Amino acid sequence: MKSKMQNMSHETKTINLEAIEAQYTEFVGRRYIFLLALTLLTVALAGTAVTLGVIKLSIGQVYEVILHNFLPDQFQATEEAQRVVWNIRLPRILFGILAGMGLGIAGAVMQVVLKNPLASPYTLGISSAAGFGAAVAILLGQGFFGSYLIAGNAFVFALISSMAIVAIARHKGATPEIMVLSGIAIMYFFSACTTLLEYFADSDAVKGVVFWMVGSLSKASWNELYVLSFVLAVCIPILVWKSWDFNVMSSGDETAKSLGIDVDRTRNLSMIVSSLIVASIVAFTGTIGFIGLVAPHIARMIVGGDNKFVLLGSALVGGLLLAGADVVAQHIMPPVILPIGVMTAFMGIPLFFYLIMRRRKGHW
Amino acid sequence: MVLKVKDLVFAYSRVTILDRVSLELEKSEVLGVIGPNGTGKSTLIRCMNRVLNPQSGTITLDGVDIRDMTRMEIARKLGYVPQNSKNSFPATVFDTILMGRRPHGGWKSSSSDIKKALEVLKLVGLEDLAMRDFTELSGGQQQKVVLARALVQEAEVLLLDEPTSNLDVRQQLETMEIIRRLAKERGISAVMAVHDLNLAARYADRILMLKDGCVFDAGEPFSVLTEENIRAVYGVETVVKEDDSRPYILLRGPVKNNG
Numbered sequence: 001m002k003s004k005m006q007n008m009s010h011e012t013k014t015i016n017l018e019a020i021e022a023q024y025t026e027f028v029g030r031r032y033i034f035l036l037a038l039t040l041l042t043v044a045l046a047g048t049a050v051t052l053g054v055i056k057l058s059i060g061q062v063y064e065v066i067l068h069n070f071l072p073d074q075f076q077a078t079e080e081a082q083r084v085v086w087n088i089r090l091p092r093i094l095f096g097i098l099a100g101m102g103l104g105i106a107g108a109v110m111q112v113v114l115k116n117p118l119a120s121p122y123t124l125g126i127s128s129a130a131g132f133g134a135a136v137a138i139l140l141g142q143g144f145f146g147s148y149l150i151a152g153n154a155f156v157f158a159l160i161s162s163m164a165i166v167a168i169a170r171h172k173g174a175t176p177e178i179m180v181l182s183g184i185a186i187m188y189f190f191s192a193c194t195t196l197l198e199y200f201a202d203s204d205a206v207k208g209v210v211f212w213m214v215g216s217l218s219k220a221s222w223n224e225l226y227v228l229s230f231v232l233a234v235c236i237p238i239l240v241w242k243s244w245d246f247n248v249m250s251s252g253d254e255t256a257k258s259l260g261i262d263v264d265r266t267r268n269l270s271m272i273v274s275s276l277i278v279a280s281i282v283a284f285t286g287t288i289g290f291i292g293l294v295a296p297h298i299a300r301m302i303v304g305g306d307n308k309f310v311l312l313g314s315a316l317v318g319g320l321l322l323a324g325a326d327v328v329a330q331h332i333m334p335p336v337i338l339p340i341g342v343m344t345a346f347m348g349i350p351l352f353f354y355l356i357m358r359r360r361k362g363h364w
Numbered sequence: 365m366v367l368k369v370k371d372l373v374f375a376y377s378r379v380t381i382l383d384r385v386s387l388e389l390e391k392s393e394v395l396g397v398i399g400p401n402g403t404g405k406s407t408l409i410r411c412m413n414r415v416l417n418p419q420s421g422t423i424t425l426d427g428v429d430i431r432d433m434t435r436m437e438i439a440r441k442l443g444y445v446p447q448n449s450k451n452s453f454p455a456t457v458f459d460t461i462l463m464g465r466r467p468h469g470g471w472k473s474s475s476s477d478i479k480k481a482l483e484v485l486k487l488v489g490l491e492d493l494a495m496r497d498f499t500e501l502s503g504g505q506q507q508k509v510v511l512a513r514a515l516v517q518e519a520e521v522l523l524l525d526e527p528t529s530n531l532d533v534r535q536q537l538e539t540m541e542i543i544r545r546l547a548k549e550r551g552i553s554a555v556m557a558v559h560d561l562n563l564a565a566r567y568a569d570r571i572l573m574l575k576d577g578c579v580f581d582a583g584e585p586f587s588v589l590t591e592e593n594i595r596a597v598y599g600v601e602t603v604v605k606e607d608d609s610r611p612y613i614l615l616r617g618p619v620k621n622n623g
Contacts, residue, residue: 020482020491024458024494244463250453255463259463259517260440261466305459
């Protein structure tokens with residue numbers, strides 16, 4: 001009797017293991033479905049956004065233009081429609097999606113390697129450094145790259161600030177606290193520098209700086225799009241490839257070291273790569289806050305903690321948020337186009353408060 | 365796998381934590397490291413897998429100095445169970461255990477990794493919690509998950525920093541039985557820091573007794589766990605008896621200072 005019972009309990013355990021495996025496979029499968037759904041949503045958003053605008057074009061006309069550019073013989077397009085759709089709307093919406101993706105994944109990586117849910121391109125001072133670089137270019141006409149004066153300057157300063165964080169980390173040990181605190185110090189430093197410049201500049205130039213700083217997708221054209229696509233095509237695979245290491249690192253540096261991960265090197269590498277992404281976005285758009293902070297939290301709520309999915313999810317959520325915010329900013333009070341940075345802040349802050357309120361014990 | 369530690373010295377700035385500690389661990393052997401709080405038990409364990417870098421002394425695995433090995437190579441041979449474990453972002457129990465496969469894998473877990481994690485899940489009896497969030501578990505359950513992660517690592521030597529500190533008595537014994545069984549059946553050896561002298565006496569093949577960062581005594585449980593040694597190291601009066609051919613320690617009270 002007793003042995004029979006033991007047998008039975010042994011059997012239920014075996015079934016149990018298979019059940020767990022099935023459960024886990026389903027759990028992973030669901031995440032792929034979420035990512036697929038987000039991708040489809042992004043495509044749908046882009047498809048809808050190109051049909052919207054001040055200049056009225058029918059949906060048919062819009063898609064004729066797009067097809068015309070791939071198959072010029074089969075499809076015809078008027079010159080006006082070509083200009084509006086192909087040169088303005090399409091690059092803008094695509095740039096919005098890619099910029100959002102970049103900010104989202106950069107934020108997710110910074111949060112996980114610094115083990116700090118408040119880390120983001122903005123809170124680490126990278127955005128304000130880029131802003132200072134742009135301000136120098138606008139106000140003093142000094143910069144690093146001729147025609148891309150403002151963008152080039154912003155890029156260089158964004159990189160300088162992230163190198164500074166990495167250098168401080170290397171000198172004092174790359175603890176998350178040190179990196180975040182250095183970031184905040186850098187943010188204040190560059191803000192002060194920008195204010196100082198503005199204080200002595202004439203008011204027209206200051207207006208130019210303010211315009212640049214609030215962030216806008218209006219500078220997006222195919223050239224900028226190519227640059228950003230290239231950066232993302234190089235950087236995103238590197239970060240996703242490191243995603244398992246990021247998982248291990250969120251269990252603490254000691255555990256990660258004991259599981260064979262060179263923690264400091266991984267942290268430095270991923271900070272440099274994600275700063276590069278941020279720098280190449282901020283250089284063209286100005287400061288767009290909150291995407292890098294909020295997108296990873298939303299992604300984690302949807303797909304859980306596995307960074308393979310968190311990183312891709314943050315990119316997709318970021319793209320949706322930024323492109324979506326830009327659509328709203330363009331159409332909420334036509335013909336005025338609100339600055340995208342203001343829009344993301346207005347959308348991001350309530351979301352952020354919601355996240356703070358529902359914060360679970362001990363982690364995010 | 366033979367692990368040798370020779371003349372290990374570790375100091376935080378000017379405070380010396382470990383002073384010329386040496387030890388040897390044979391295949392299938394379980395070594396209990398005992399000593400009062402602050403004697404360097406945890407530091408010793410963390411130096412062994414290079415989580416901390418000692419100032420001097422050598423640690424060798426089958427004659428190879430671990431300083432000549434990469435972290436990944438060390439992680440394939442040494443599994444580590446820290447005293448406390450904290451996740452800064454959510455992760456399921458199963459994903460946490462799968463992390464133990466990192467030293468063997470590339471950028472993601474394979475189906476054989478999943479099979480191995482499932483086996484270990486069963487071994488430590490955590491099947492019911494597989495899909496739960498790690499941070500939602502009790503301290504004891506977390507400790508078992510971390511042990512499982514080290515087991516799935518398939519290391520030949522386990523380094524355990526008080527693996528039973530958060531467990532109730534039954535779980536303590538279960539955990540110790542698992543370690544004993546792995547030592548016997550798979551030739552795994554283990555170094556474990558323990559506070560409970562009776563657990564050390566019952567489950568360790570040999571005992572290393574530390575006092576103020578130095579080895580005070582080392583050897584078989586009967587030779588190390590004596591009334592005199594315990595009085596000298598812990599300042600506690602005890603009576604040592606024999607049970608099941610192992611020493612059994614009855615605590616009588618702190619040593620009275622007579623000035």
